[in-house]
Amino acid sequence: MSRLNPILAGSAQSTEAYRQAIAQSSEAVAQWLQQPEMYQGKTVAELRERITLDFNPQGLGNQAAIERAVEYFLKDSLAVHHPQCVAHLHCPSLVVSQAAEVLINATNQSMDSWDQSPSATIIEIKLIEWLRTQVGYQPGDAGVFTSGGTQSNLMGLMLARDAFFARQGHSVQQDGLVGNLKKIRVLCSEHAHFSVQKNMALLGLGYQSVTLVKTDRFSRMDLTDLQEKLAQAEANGEQILAIVATAGTTDAGAIDPLRAIAELAAERQIWVHVDAAWGGALLLSEKYRDYLDGLELVDSITLDFHKQFFQTISCGAFLLKEARHYELMRYQAAYLNSEFDEAQGVPNLVSKSLQTTRRFDALKLWMGLEALGQKQYAEIIDHGVTLAQEVAQYVSEQPALELVMQPQLASVLFRYRTQALSDAGDAALALFNQKIGDVLLESGRANVGVTEADGVTCLKLTLLNPTVTLEDIKVLLALVEKTAGQIAV
Ligand SMILES: Cc1ncc(COP(=O)(O)O)c(C=O)c1O
Structure with a gap:
C-alpha cells in the first residue's frame, strides 16, 4: 500500500488525502447527527475500559485513524444540539462556524504576528473595533480574542492589578508584587464565576483577596452591601483593586446593576471589570439590549462567543476601555513585534494577548x-x-x-x-x-x-x-x- 504524504500541502497527493479525510469525517458527523439519542449512556468505568491507547508503530493511516475516532469518540459524544441537552452554558454551534473551523484549521494562521496571519490579523482588529462600538466604547482597537471567559477575566484582573500598582509608582511587570498584599481586595458578588478566585490566586493575591458581596433574591449584586463592603474595607485600611460585576451569572443569568456599580467605583477610582461571558450576547439583541445598560462605563469586559453566540469552542474576547493600559503588559520580542516593525505601522496582536501562538477564532464570529x-x-x-x-x-x-x-x-x-x-x-x-x-x-x-x-x-x-x-x-x-x-x- 503506498502511503499518502501525511502533511497538508499543495501537492496533488496531499490535496487528495485532505479531501478524503475531510469528506470521511464530515460524512461521519452527518450520520452521527441522525442518532436519536442524546448520549449512548456509557458510564465512566465503561469508557475507561473501552478506550485504550495501543498505538500501532507503523501507523494506521488517515482512514483507519478516522474510523477509530468515529468508533471511540464520536459515537460516545454528547449531542450538544439535542433538545434535551440543557445542563450547561454549552451551545449547539452554527453551521457556518463549522465551515469557519475548516478554514481556520486548514490555514493554521497564528495570530501573534502579522507575518503569520496577514488577512486574519486585520479581520480580528476590525472585529474588535466593531465589538467596541456595540458596547458603546470610544472607537479604537484595544481588545483581543481569547480562549474564553476564564482567560478574559484573567486579563481584566491582571490589568486592574497592574494599573492599581502603577498608580502607586510600582511596575508589577518589572518588579513583581510589593507591599502589604494581604490588604488588597477584589469585590465580586457571591454568584460571580469561580474564575475570579482562580485568577486572583494566579495573580499572586490568593483566594483571600476576594470579598464576596451579597446578592438580592435574583442573584444580582446588592448595592447596599457593596457600599458597606467598600466602607468596611476603607475602615480596615484595605485597598480595592477592582470590582468584578457579572452580566449573566452562570446559573441564574443574573445581571448586576452595571451602571450603579460603575458610578460607585468611579467616585473611588476603582477599576470595574464586567464578566459578560454569557450576558454579552444581549449586545446583539433587539429586545433585551437594555439589560446591559452601563456596560460602556466600565474599564474592561469579558465576552464569550462559545456560549449564546453559538460558536464552536473556543471563542471569546477581551475588551479594554483605554488602550493605554495595554502598556502594562507590553513585551517586545525581536522576532514578533520589533520596534522596527511597529514604527512601520505593522500591526501585531501578541502585544494584546496573554497567548503567543493563537487560533484565528475571530473568523467564526465574522462569518456568523x-x-x-x-x-x-x-x-x-x-x-x-x-x-x-x-x-x-x-x-x-x-x-x-x-x-x-x-x-x-x-x-x-x-x-x-x-x-x-x-x-x-x-x-x-x-x-x-x-x-x-x-x-x-x-x-x-x-x-x-x-x-x-x-x-x-x-x-x-x-x-x-x-x-x-x-x-x-x-x-x-x-x-x-x-x-x-x-x-x-
Ligand atoms: C459567567 C461566566 N464567566 C466565565 C466563565 C468561564 O468561561 P470559559 O469557560 O469560556 O472559560 C463562565 C463559564 O461558564 C461563566 O458562566
Whole structure:
C-alpha cells in the first residue's frame, strides 16, 4: 500500500488525502447527527475500559485513524444540539462556524504576528473595533480574542492589578508584587464565576483577596452591601483593586446593576471589570439590549462567543476601555513585534494577548455575522431568553415542580418537590433532585443541570438552543417527573 504524504500541502497527493479525510469525517458527523439519542449512556468505568491507547508503530493511516475516532469518540459524544441537552452554558454551534473551523484549521494562521496571519490579523482588529462600538466604547482597537471567559477575566484582573500598582509608582511587570498584599481586595458578588478566585490566586493575591458581596433574591449584586463592603474595607485600611460585576451569572443569568456599580467605583477610582461571558450576547439583541445598560462605563469586559453566540469552542474576547493600559503588559520580542516593525505601522496582536501562538477564532464570529446578519443573530439569541420565561410559567403551573427563581436570561431553575419529599426534609429533597439529574444522564435521554441557588439544590435548564420549543421542554419536564416516579424517596 503506498502511503499518502501525511502533511497538508499543495501537492496533488496531499490535496487528495485532505479531501478524503475531510469528506470521511464530515460524512461521519452527518450520520452521527441522525442518532436519536442524546448520549449512548456509557458510564465512566465503561469508557475507561473501552478506550485504550495501543498505538500501532507503523501507523494506521488517515482512514483507519478516522474510523477509530468515529468508533471511540464520536459515537460516545454528547449531542450538544439535542433538545434535551440543557445542563450547561454549552451551545449547539452554527453551521457556518463549522465551515469557519475548516478554514481556520486548514490555514493554521497564528495570530501573534502579522507575518503569520496577514488577512486574519486585520479581520480580528476590525472585529474588535466593531465589538467596541456595540458596547458603546470610544472607537479604537484595544481588545483581543481569547480562549474564553476564564482567560478574559484573567486579563481584566491582571490589568486592574497592574494599573492599581502603577498608580502607586510600582511596575508589577518589572518588579513583581510589593507591599502589604494581604490588604488588597477584589469585590465580586457571591454568584460571580469561580474564575475570579482562580485568577486572583494566579495573580499572586490568593483566594483571600476576594470579598464576596451579597446578592438580592435574583442573584444580582446588592448595592447596599457593596457600599458597606467598600466602607468596611476603607475602615480596615484595605485597598480595592477592582470590582468584578457579572452580566449573566452562570446559573441564574443574573445581571448586576452595571451602571450603579460603575458610578460607585468611579467616585473611588476603582477599576470595574464586567464578566459578560454569557450576558454579552444581549449586545446583539433587539429586545433585551437594555439589560446591559452601563456596560460602556466600565474599564474592561469579558465576552464569550462559545456560549449564546453559538460558536464552536473556543471563542471569546477581551475588551479594554483605554488602550493605554495595554502598556502594562507590553513585551517586545525581536522576532514578533520589533520596534522596527511597529514604527512601520505593522500591526501585531501578541502585544494584546496573554497567548503567543493563537487560533484565528475571530473568523467564526465574522462569518456568523456575515451569514446570519444581525437581525437573525438577534432572533436566535432572544429565543432562549423568551423561551425561559415561557418555561418558567409552565413549571409554576405543575403541582410537582417548583420554580426556584424567575429567569433573567435563558436559564430556568426549578426542583421536583412533592409533599412527601418536603416532609422527608431538605437533605432528602436535595439528594432526590441530584438523583433525577444523574438518572437522566445515565439513561442517555437528557442532560439537565444540577446546581444550588441560595443553598437550595435545584435542576437547571439552560435554554440556549434556538431550535428548541416549549413543546420540547414540556416533553423533557414530563421525563423529569417520570424519572422522579422511579426513584425511591
Ligand atoms: C459567567 C461566566 N464567566 C466565565 C466563565 C468561564 O468561561 P470559559 O469557560 O469560556 O472559560 C463562565 C463559564 O461558564 C461563566 O458562566
